[in-house]
Amino acid sequence: MKILYLVHQFFPEGYYGTEKFILNTVKMVQKNGNKVKVITYSLHNPDTFPTADAEILSKEYVYEGVPVLAFRHRNVPPDSHVHLQDEQVFAFAQTILARENPDLVHVGHPMRVAGFVQACMKLNIPYIVTITDFYLQCVRGIMLRPNQLLCEGPEEGRACETHCHIPGVRERLAAARSIMASARFLLAPSEFVAAMLQKEFQIPVQVIHHGMSYRKIKRNHRVYGHNDTITFFYGGSLTSHKGVHLIIEAAKQIDSNRMRIKIYGTGDPGYTEHIHRMAAADSRIEFCGKYTENDLSEIYQQVDAAIVPSIWYENYPLTLHEALASGIPALVSNVGGMAEKIKDGYNGYTFRLGDANALAARMKQLVSDPSLLNHFKANLSNFMIPTIEQEIYSYSRIYSSIV
Template sequence: MAEAAGPRLAVVTHAHPSISRGGSEIAAYTLYRGLLALGLPAIHVTVTPEENEARLELATPGEHVLLVPAGRQDAFYNAGTPGLAMDLAALLRREGVGRISFHHYLHLGLAGLRLAAALPGVTSLLTLHEYAAICLRDGQMVTRPQHALCYGASPSACATCFPEHDLSQFALRRDRFLNAFAGLGGFVAPSRFLAARYAEWGLDPRRITVIENGLPRLAAPLPPRHRGQGRWVFGYFGQLNPYKGIDTLLAAAELIAARRELAARLAIRLHGTIIGQPEGFREALEAAARRHPFLSFAGPYPNEAVRPLMGECDYVLVPSRWWENSPVVIQEAFAAGRPVICSDIGGMAEKVEDGVSGLHARVGDPAELVAAMERAMDPDLAARLSAGLPRPCDGEEMARRYLAAFAALSQPARLALAS
C-alpha cells in the first residue's frame, strides 16, 4: 500500500553507487529506492565531477546527474559555483520538488546547498555522514601528521594540523559553513556520536534527528558456522587504508604469529581494495599475507558478495582508527548474523554493544585486538553474541523515518551561530 504522497522528494548526493560504494552514497541511494518502494514520487540527483560521466549506470527514470567541470572543487571553503547551483535549482523546479534530502555538499558546494534550500515552498534536511564541515582532513578528525584522534576542532587546533592556513581562515571557514546551513530545515545524523560532535561545533542539537542508515536488502540472518575442529575465521571488509586500522590489524598478525598455538586456531581474511594507497602500505600488506599462513588478502569484492563472504566468517573486524559514524559494514555484519569486533570509539562503539552484539578493543592497540579475538573464540560467548545482534532497518523503514523527520519541520529553521 502506497504512503501518502505529499510533495515530491529529491535525494541529492555527491556520488552514485555505480561509481563509488562509500557509506553516504549507499545510504542516499537506499533512501531513494525505499521511497520508490513506498510508492512515493522521488528523484535522485548525483552531483559529480565530469570525468565520472562515462562510468555512471542509472537504473531508474528518476535518476539525474549534474556534472562538475574539472578543477572547480574548492576543498577549503567548499563554496561551489553559481552556475551549478542554478542548474540544481532549475532541475528541482522542473521536477516539482517540495522536499530535499541532501546527503553531501561535496562537489555541489555551499552555494548549491543555500540556493536549493531557499526555493519557495521547499523544506530540506541535510544528512551529516562524516565530519567534513568540522575537519579539513577528509572529515576524519584525525590529526596531521601524527594520525592521532582529534577530540575537538578549533581554529588554533586546525591551524596546527594545516599550518599553510592561519587561524582567521579556519574561523571564516566555520562561519561560512554555519551560515550556509542556516537556511536548512534541519539535520539528520546516523549516530548519536556524530550528532553530539556537530552540536559541540555549533549546530543547535534540537534541530538534529538521529536516523540510522538502512540497507538496500534484508534477508534472514545466516546460521552460525559449524566449525567442528576448524579455525575461527575473522573477516575484514571495506577499504584497506590506514584510517581503517589495517596497520593495527597487521601488527596484531605479528603478535599472533609469535604464538604458534593461537595462529593454528584462527584465520584472518582481508576483503577490499588497496588501489590508490601508498606503495609502502601495499607492500607491507602483501608481505604480511605471504609471511603468515593464517592471514589472506582476498582482494576486492562486488557488493552482492558481501553476505555470502561474511557467512564464511565467525566475526567481522572493524578496527578503524578514526571515529567513524555509522559504518555500513557493521549493518551488513548484523544482517548476515555475524557479531563484530571493533574499536572502542565513536560510532563503532555506539553501534556494537560490548558483550552483547560484539566486542570492543582499544583503538590502535594490536595487543587489545588480539585479546578480543582470543576471547571471541569461545563457543558459548559466540552463541550469546549471535543471539544479541540487532536487526538493521531496510530502505523502506529508513524512508518512513525520513518522512517523519520532514513532517516534523513546521517551518524552515534559521540556525544561528553558536553564542
C-alpha cells in the same frame, strides 16, 4: 512529492556506506509512490559526458531503477573536495533545480555538491541534511590530526589552525553553519555524531538510526567447538584511517593455523599496496577485492567475526550493521558510533583505538576458544537492527511535515 537527493558520489562509481544509505532510501521512497532523482558528482573521464560547451559537464543514467544526474567540472579543481562554495556549481545547480522543480531536497553528503544546497537557499527550496560523517566541521572529514591523534573539534577554527595548519578554515566553518542553520532538519545516524555537531555548532540534531534491508541478509547459524578454525572479516574502504593495517599487525602476533582473515574492499592505491606488502608473507590473509550488497549473504556465511579497526571516531559503519544483522559478532575500536552498538563481552569485543596489541589479544581469545562466539551469537539473536522500512517511515514523516 518529488525529492532530489544530493551525495558526493554514487553507484556504480562509489559504493560505500553513505552511497548505500542513499540508494536504500531512494528505492524505498520511490516504492512509496514518490518521484526521486539522485544528483551526484562524478570523476569519470570527461569524454564520457555528452555536454561539450560548458565548464560543468553532466549526464543522466539509471542505476537499479533509480534516475541519476551526475556532473563534474571540465577541469576538476584540486581542492574541490574541501570547499563548500563553488560559483560554477552554484550557477549549474540553479539551472538544474529550476528545471527539476523539487518539493524537497535531501542532502546525503555535501562534498562537491554544496553549490546545490546554496542554490536551494536562494530559490527557497526546503532541504534536510543527514550528517553521515564529520565533513562539515572538519576539512579532513575524519576528525583525525596529521599526527594520527583524534581531534575533539575545530573549536571555531582554532584547533584546525594550530594542529592542521589549514588556512581559511573559519570561513569554511561559517559556510557549514549556514548550510546547517538553513536546513529544515538536521539528522544523524548515531548519538555520537549528533553530539559532536551539537558541541561545536549548538544546533539541534535529531537521530535516525540507519535501517537494514533484510531482503539480502541471511543469518549465520554456525555453532562453534573449541578447536574450530575461524575466519575474521573486514569489509569497506582501504584507506589509512580505516585501520586495516592494524588487522595485519595483530595477525603477526597470533601463531595459529586455525585463523583466516578475509579483507574485502578497494581504496587508496598507495595504502592498498602498503597493506598488501605487509601481508605478503602470511598465507592466512586473503584480499578479496570489491564486493556489493548482493554478495553479503554469501560472504557472511563464510566468515565468523567482523573487525572494524578504524582509527578515527567512525560514525556508525553500515558494515557493522550488516554483520550484526547477519548474526556475526564484531571486534571494534572503542570510540565513536561503533561503541554504541558493541557491548564488550556481550555481542563482541571492543579494543583500544589504534592499538594492534589490544586487537591481537581479542583475536587470540577467539582463536584459542572459538566457542566464545556461541555466547555472542546467542545474544545477537535478541539484538534487532532497525529495518529500512522503520528508517524510511521516520524520514517520510519528516518529508510530509515539510511539504
